[in-house]
Amino acid sequence: MEFRDLKTQYQEYKQEIDLAIQEVLTNANFISGKEVAELEEQLANYVGVKHCISCANGTDALNLVMMARDIKDGDAVFLPDFTFFSTGEIVSFRGATPIFVDVDRETFNIDTNKLEKAIIKTIKEGKLTPKAIIPVDLFGLPADYREIERIAKKFDLFVLEDGAQGFGGNISGKMACSFGNAATTSFFPAKPLGCYGDGGAIFTDDDELAELLKSLKVHGKGENKYDNVRIGVNSRLDTIQAAILKVKLKSFINHELESVNRVYKLYNERLEGVIEIPYIPDGFYSSFAQYTIKLKNKEQRDDLQAKLKENGIPSMIYYVKPMHKQDAFSGLAFDDQEFEITNNLCDTVLSLPMHPYLSEEEVNKVCAVIKEFMELQ
Known part of the structure; x- marks a missing residue:
């Protein structure tokens, strides 16, 4: 996959x-x-x-x-x-x-x-x-x-x-x-x-x-x-x-954008109530560069990523370190308490496979592993 x-x-x-x-x-x-x-x-x-x-x-x-x-x-x-x-x-x-x-936790x-x-x-x-x-x-x-x-x-x-x-x-x-x-x-x-x-x-x-x-x-x-x-x-x-x-622009307009949103809906139908899924405000439409879920804490996130890997499912963490903690910006003054949401997201987000050519069978496989994992939590 x-x-x-x-x-x-x-x-x-x-x-x-x-x-x-x-x-x-x-x-x-x-x-x-x-x-x-x-x-x-x-x-x-x-x-x-x-x-x-x-x-x-x-x-x-x-x-x-x-x-x-x-x-x-x-x-x-x-x-x-x-x-x-x-x-x-x-x-x-x-x-x-x-x-x-700091960012909005939902969006x-x-x-x-x-x-x-x-x-x-x-x-x-x-x-x-x-x-x-x-x-x-x-x-x-x-x-x-x-x-x-x-x-x-x-x-x-x-x-x-x-x-x-x-x-x-x-x-x-x-x-x-x-x-x-x-x-x-x-x-x-x-x-x-x-x-x-x-x-x-x-x-x-x-x-x-x-x-x-x-x-x-x-x-x-x-x-x-x-x-x-x-x-x-x-x-x-x-x-x-x-x-x-x-x-690629022609294919993007003709079907890829619509297809990736189809995948988003498939994920949502299977994961809603199981794990925290992406939130799209009314009137907003996403191109879904990533489909990103949230876990309770870093340990749970890392354990789920390992479980997905065991089953041949790739995943990514965007981002492991917030901007204000990057060494390149160490000369800037900041109060870490002002970045409560970002600090939490860096420990809890996980992005799942997401692209216009992802099949329903592949979505089902990803979601089955996540459901099995969450049932044991």
């Missing part, structure tokens, strides 16, 4: 993917080929924004926006404590200070009440200037952007949606990666929409920001790559990856 079955997906679309790759090889236009611009247009149309700017990876996507906004030393950027390292890394990389905020996303309190506390302390919020659409579920955007407007903060896991999700029909002032996603192979290497993209309706990002991602180019008007980076999505993503 695969945790995220990229092998079956490839076999399903082998002919289309191979042909797309072969066309790039035949044309030998490996950087900035026509497939890149075509993909950007398709992605922008799907998400419902004016601009999509592709780049080398999801981390670069976040960092490019930080560069464009001139986030720097003395600035404060607010983000969830329960997420992958890169969301905080790109803040420190710019010399700014990440302010970690795993940033707690908006605690976010507002953290902003007010930072303003009162007077040491840093609040500049931005980076909410994360964890496990495929969009964050509560209605509240986040209200708070951002109140304190005049820039909102950068980290949709690395959220691509395909929506709130009342408004798509993930269309919230805030700008949004990013990742095309890491295991993401809801993944390529066969690294890749990323930025989404925005801001014309000026889009033009600046296009310059920054190619060495700060002006009229052409030999006319450099600012300091930038080298961060381009290569043509082969774009060609692959064009094929």
Whole structure:
């Protein structure tokens, strides 16, 4: 059983993917080929924004926006404590200070009440200037952007949606990666929409920001790559990856997103009342990058993971260590008591196999092992 079955997906679309790759090889236009611009247009149309700017990876996507906004030393950027390292890394990389905020236990996303309190506390302390919020659409579920955007407007903060896991999700029909002032996603192979290497993209309706990002991602180019008007980076999505993503985007829209939500419902039907299952608020739709359950404590979680492994079932723990406890951020001051939920989640969450090609028989096998385990608790 695969945790995220990229092998079956490839076999399903082998002919289309191979042909797309072969066309790039035949044309030998490996950087900035026509497939890149075509993909950007398709992605922008799907998400419902004016601009999509592709780049080398999801981390670069976040960092490019930080560069464009001139986030720097003395600035404060607010983000969830329960997420992958890169969301905080790109803040420190710019010399700014990440302010970690505890999350909501039910959704795993940033707690908006605690976010507002953290902003007010930072303003009162007077040491840093609040500049931005980076909410994360964890496990495929969009964050509560209605509240986040209200708070951002109140304190005049820039909102950068980290949709690395959220691509395909929506709130009342408004798509993930269309919230805030700008949004990013990742095309890491295991993401809801993944390529066969690294890749990323930025989404925005801001014309000026889009033009600046296009310059920054190619060495700060002006009229052409030999006319450099600012300091930038080298961060381009290569043509082969774009060609692959064009094929996979079509399958994602046509059936994969619907199929992964079918798997979510199968899991729920079998596990509800047995174990704590994912919570999706009314009006929200998840792309289910992961299907994550909660156990009572670390010992129970680790024992269940071992039991699943004995039965040939893969599982993952996202995340074993909160952001505020990462050694790279050891120079930041924090009160561990302010992260009660995150600390608990790091000890109790477990993600089960989840992908559009997971069969009902495989779901049944996973759930049977979990039921057997829980009956003995």
